[in-house]
Amino acid sequence: MxxxxxxxxxxxxxxxxxxxxxxxxxxxxxxxxxxxxxxxxxxxxxxxxxxxxxxxxxxxxxxxxxxxxxxxxxxxxxxxxxxxxxxxxxxxxxxxxxxxxxxxxxxxxxxxxxxxxxxxxxxxxxxxxxxxxxxxxxxxxxxxxxxxxxxxxxxxxxxxxxxxxxxxxxxxxxxxxxxxxxxxxxxxxxxxxxxxxxxxxxxxxxxxxxxxxxRLPRPLVALVVHAALTGVVLQATNVYLPLFAHDEHGFSAATAGLMTAALGAVGIVARLAWARRLDGQLGRMGRLRSRLSATTVVGVAVLASSAPLGDLADSRSAGIVILLSGVLLFGVSAMAATLVVIIEVLTVVPGRVGWASSYVTLGMMSGFMVGPMLFGVLLDGSGGYALPWIVLGTAAALQWLVNDVLERGMPQSPPSSAGAAA
CATH class of the missing domain: 1.20.1250.20 (MFS general substrate transporter like domains)
Structure with a gap:
C-alpha cells in the first residue's frame, strides 16, 4: 500500500x-x-x-x-x-x-x-x-x-x-x-x-x-505575522546594509558590497546549523521564535550603534568590529527565523500544507516589498540612518511582542523522539 x-x-x-x-x-x-x-x-x-x-x-x-x-x-x-x-x-x-x-x-x-x-x-x-x-x-x-x-x-x-x-x-x-x-x-x-x-x-x-x-487558525496567524515582520526587517537590512557601510563606515563601493555576501554566508551557516539542531522536532516553536526575535532586536541595535560607537572611540576599526558583530547576531537570528516558520507550517494545519504555506508566503513577500521602501523613505526623510534603524528594531520588538501574545495559551511541542532516534 x-x-x-x-x-x-x-x-x-x-x-x-x-x-x-x-x-x-x-x-x-x-x-x-x-x-x-x-x-x-x-x-x-x-x-x-x-x-x-x-x-x-x-x-x-x-x-x-x-x-x-x-x-x-x-x-x-x-x-x-x-x-x-x-x-x-x-x-x-x-x-x-x-x-x-x-x-x-x-x-x-x-x-x-x-x-x-x-x-x-x-x-x-x-x-x-x-x-x-x-x-x-x-x-x-x-x-x-x-x-x-x-x-x-x-x-x-x-x-x-x-x-x-x-x-x-x-x-x-x-x-x-x-x-x-x-x-x-x-x-x-x-x-x-x-x-x-x-x-x-x-x-x-x-x-x-x-x-x-x-478566519485563519490562530497558530497560522502567528506564523503569518511573524513571517511578515521578518520580511520587513530582513529585506530592508539586506538592501541597505552595503549603503550603510559605505556612508557611515567609509567602505569603498566594492567592499560595501561584500557586506551582503557576509550576511548571506552567515545566513547559510545559521540555517544549516539550526536545521541540524531541530532535526526530528516538529510542531509549535513559539518560544524559540520569541528568542530569535529578541536576538534580532539586539542585532539591529548593534548594527545601528556601530558607527556612533566607532566615532566615540575615535577608532574606525572598532566601528567595523561592532558592525561585523551586528551582522553575525542578525544573521543567526533573523535568517534562522524564516527556517523555523517553515518547519512549523508543515504541521500547523494538518492536511492543508500548501494552503497554509501560501499564507506564510503572502506575509513574507509583503514584508519583502514593504521593508526596503519603508527604510528608503525614512532615510531620505530624516537625512540619516538613526530613524530607519530604530523603526527596524521596533518591528523586530513588535514581532517578539505579537508572537508572545498570539502564542499565549497554545501548547509548545517538545523535541520529538524522532530526533533522538535519528
Whole structure:
C-alpha cells in the first residue's frame, strides 16, 4: 500500500539529492531578481533601461508573488508535490530563458512576472514534497538545506554574475542557469507520480473549500505575522546594509558590497546549523521564535550603534568590529527565523500544507516589498540612518511582542523522539 503523505515509509530518493532538488525549486525563482540587481549597470546600458524603470523591477517580482500566492497554495494542494514542483520549475526556467533573449525593459518585466509566479508556489510545492517524501525524523534538516539554498543562490548571484558577464556574456549566463532548471525537471520527473483521485486528494479539496471565507487558525496567524515582520526587517537590512557601510563606515563601493555576501554566508551557516539542531522536532516553536526575535532586536541595535560607537572611540576599526558583530547576531537570528516558520507550517494545519504555506508566503513577500521602501523613505526623510534603524528594531520588538501574545495559551511541542532516534 502506498505510504501516506504524512508518514512516508521510504523516501523516493536519497535525502541529500531530494534536499538539493528542493533547494533548486525554491531558489531558481528568487535568484532572478538578484541576478538583475548584480548585473544592473550592464543591463541598463545594453538594453537602454532607465534607472527609474530598473528600480521598479523588484516590486514587479515580489508583487506578482504576493498577488498569486494564495491561489498558488490551493493549486499546489490540488496538483500534489511532483506536479506542483514541475510547474514551479517550468515557470522559473521560462523566466531565465526570457531574460537570456531579452531585447528591452518589457521583456524583463515579463520574465519577472514569471519569476514571481514561480516564487508564489515554490514554498507550498516543496513543503508538500517534504511531507510526501521525507520521514518525519529528517524533515527539519531537509527544510534547512532547501532554505539555505535560497541564500546560497542569492550569494552566488552577487559574487559570480558580474564575473560571468565579463567572461561569457550575461545572456549566456542566464541560459546556462536555465539548463539547471531543465535538468531539475528531469529529476522531478523521476519522483513517484502524485495520486490522482484518492481519498487524500479529495480530502484536501474538501478541506480547502471548508476553509474558504473562514478566519485563519490562530497558530497560522502567528506564523503569518511573524513571517511578515521578518520580511520587513530582513529585506530592508539586506538592501541597505552595503549603503550603510559605505556612508557611515567609509567602505569603498566594492567592499560595501561584500557586506551582503557576509550576511548571506552567515545566513547559510545559521540555517544549516539550526536545521541540524531541530532535526526530528516538529510542531509549535513559539518560544524559540520569541528568542530569535529578541536576538534580532539586539542585532539591529548593534548594527545601528556601530558607527556612533566607532566615532566615540575615535577608532574606525572598532566601528567595523561592532558592525561585523551586528551582522553575525542578525544573521543567526533573523535568517534562522524564516527556517523555523517553515518547519512549523508543515504541521500547523494538518492536511492543508500548501494552503497554509501560501499564507506564510503572502506575509513574507509583503514584508519583502514593504521593508526596503519603508527604510528608503525614512532615510531620505530624516537625512540619516538613526530613524530607519530604530523603526527596524521596533518591528523586530513588535514581532517578539505579537508572537508572545498570539502564542499565549497554545501548547509548545517538545523535541520529538524522532530526533533522538535519528
Amino acid at each position: 502506498a505510504s501516506t503523505p504524512s508518514s512516508p515509509d521510504v523516501a523516493p530518493a536519497p535525502l541529500g539529492r531530494l534536499a538539493a532538488l528542493m533547494g533548486v525549486v525554491v531558489s531558481l525563482g528568487p535568484v532572478t531578481p538578484y541576478l538583475l540587481s548584480a548585473l544592473g549597470p550592464v543591463l541598463i546600458d545594453e538594453l537602454d533601461v532607465a534607472r527609474s524603470e530598473f528600480g521598479t523591477l523588484w516590486t514587479v517580482s515580489f508583487g506578482a508573488a504576493v498577488a498569486l500566492s494564495l491561489g498558488a497554495g490551493r493549486l499546489c494542494d490540488r496538483l500534489g508535490p511532483r506536479n506542483a514542483m514541475t510547474l514551479v520549475l517550468t515557470l522559473a526556467t521560462a523566466a531565465l530563458v526570457l531574460l537570456g533573449l531579452a531585447e528591452g525593459y518589457w521583456w524583463i518585466v515579463a520574465a519577472l512576472v514569471l519569476s514571481g509566479a514561480a516564487q508564489s508556489g515554490s514554498g507550498a510545492s516543496t513543503n508538500l514534497g517534504v511531507i510526501q517524501y521525507v520521514p518525519p525524523a529528517r524533515r527539519s534538516m531537509v527544510v534547512g538545506v532547501k532554505q539555505a539554498a535560497v541564500q546560497a543562490g542569492q550569494l552566488s548571484a552577487g559574487l559570480i554574475a558580474p564575473v560571468a558577464a565579463v567572461l561569457v556574456g550575461w545572456r549566456v549566463g542566464f541560459l546556462v542557469l536555465a539548463l539547471v532548471g531543465v535538468a531539475s525537471l528531469v529529476v522531478v520527473h523521476r519522483l513517484p507520480h502524485d495520486p490522482r483521485d484518492t481519498a487524500r486528494t479529495r480530502a484536501a479539496r474538501r478541506a480547502v473549500r471548508a476553509t474558504a471565507g473562514r
